[in-house]
Amino acid sequence: MAAHDFDTVLDRRQVPTSKWDRYPEGVLPMWVADMDFPVAEPIAAALRDRLAHPIFGYGGPGPATLRDVIAADMQDLYGWSISPADVVFLPGVVPGFNQALKAFTQTGDRLVVETPVYPPILAAASNWGLTRVDVPVLPVSEGSAIDIGQLTTALTEAKAFLLCNPHNPTGKVRTRTELEAIAEACLTSGAVIISDEIHCDIVYGGKKHVPIAALSQEIAHRTITLMAASKTYNIAGLKTAYAIIPDAELRRRFTAASLGMSEGANVLGLVATEAALRHGRPWKDALLSYLEANRDHLIGRLGREISEIRINAPEATYLAWLDCSALELGDAYRFFLDKAKVAFNPGPSFGGDDQHVRLNFGCPRALLDEGIDRMVRALSQR
Ligand SMILES: Cc1ncc(COP(=O)(O)O)c(C=O)c1O
Structure with missing residues (x-):
């Protein structure tokens, strides 16, 4: 395992979480701002130490x-x-x-x-x-x-x-x-x-x-x-x-x-x-490199495979605001949830329109690719 492992996909359905519990199994959650990465080791160690005092x-x-x-x-x-x-x-x-x-x-x-x-x-x-x-x-x-x-x-x-x-x-x-x-x-x-x-x-x-x-x-x-x-x-x-x-x-x-x-x-x-x-700076620096590469990967794949989606590279956050209007999906959130089995945040919940969704790319690259694959597949089957 690398010093900082952001690639391993952990089964989060083993513990209660908002992100993975809201939608049925089979739906890939890419919504709430919560990442699918384990905490930095110094945090885990400090918590273990604190738990030693009962x-x-x-x-x-x-x-x-x-x-x-x-x-x-x-x-x-x-x-x-x-x-x-x-x-x-x-x-x-x-x-x-x-x-x-x-x-x-x-x-x-x-x-x-x-x-x-x-x-x-x-x-x-x-x-x-x-x-x-x-x-x-x-x-x-x-x-x-x-x-x-x-x-x-x-x-x-x-x-x-x-x-x-x-x-x-x-x-x-x-x-x-x-x-x-x-x-x-x-x-x-x-x-x-x-x-x-x-x-x-x-x-x-x-x-x-x-x-x-x-x-x-x-x-x-x-x-x-x-x-x-x-x-x-x-x-x-x-x-x-x-x-x-x-x-x-x-x-x-x-x-x-x-x-x-x-x-x-x-x-x-x-x-x-x-x-x-x-003690978390080295982990944070590694996280930022990983997230930035995820962001670029997302933008690269969407540009090549779903070029109708307009997206500007976020300068911050692990959240991407996708303008899907050129795809003419009706309600974009509904389309991706029902047809692609990917859960984003709907644009209207931010005061935007239903042509926008927010995608969370704070996850292992394999999950990000899975989400994009599902989007591409659902669009090709329309
Ligand atoms: C802009 C912003 N503020 C606040 C929060 C949540 O803050 P807290 O969980 O500390 O209440 C979020 C979570 O996504 C957020 O994006």
Whole structure:
């Protein structure tokens, strides 16, 4: 076995998982953002060590050692200077942005989101009785940027902007210039920035993630940044994430809004997160090479074998946003599920149309090929 094995196909139906349990056997799941890879060995080792102590009571506010490594990582990866005390541990990024909305908005307020976007971001406004104002990102063929003019208009009298960067589902990494314009628009309107940066680590060649709060002190003091090791290290089921909130008053209000619903993180998740951040870099580097090759393989095969599908190489994430309109499938998600037995995420769940699907290529190459083979076969039998 190679030092980092991403090729072996493991039978995940042996344990309960959202990804493999939602659809019947015979359907290949390529939907939820969960990878079919085993965790890095240092994470497995740290969990085994923790299991040797047989008591699993509440974890408290989270270990100081983990706060320190998060602060060091922010400096090292992004040149962003934060204090360990700025970190608030959470059971997830989704609980985190909901908690932020509870803290900084009131019923009837306006919340701005990009569309298409990750479904729980789309749904968040209705959780809190907010008016959602959508700003469509430009089509993938035009670079998936946010139209700053539209954003500025949308932010008029808005209380918050819920940003997704890197962007799910297009895989777009927002540039520093674009983020500066977004931040400027938010500062002008007075909107709080809630920035979901869960995919910050999975960024491919030549691109660099910039946390929006790292742009300036002024922006940092208006921003709740949400991150986790969960997507990168495939530990989402361990329910651990964190908010970084440099502004003491925003942090106080955010923490007070937990209301017993999203307090603290999972004790095993904290252990796994610390092991990932301290010792996981070599695995992460190998993962990124593997995923980037998967991405290129996917694009190459689709280009040769299903050239009607329009796809831009995602700059980040292991998710690809496929525009199937030229295939005239009707509902593309339904077609691929019923005829190819491959489960993608349907475009409408992101606020897109039914000609789009999202494909997860975070899997062994053999499974990716199996998915593409099934698509090709189903299309040839139409
Ligand atoms: C943009 C984005 N935010 C949040 C999440 C999930 O966050 P969590 O499981 O930490 O609540 C996902 C999972 O796919 C995601 O893509």
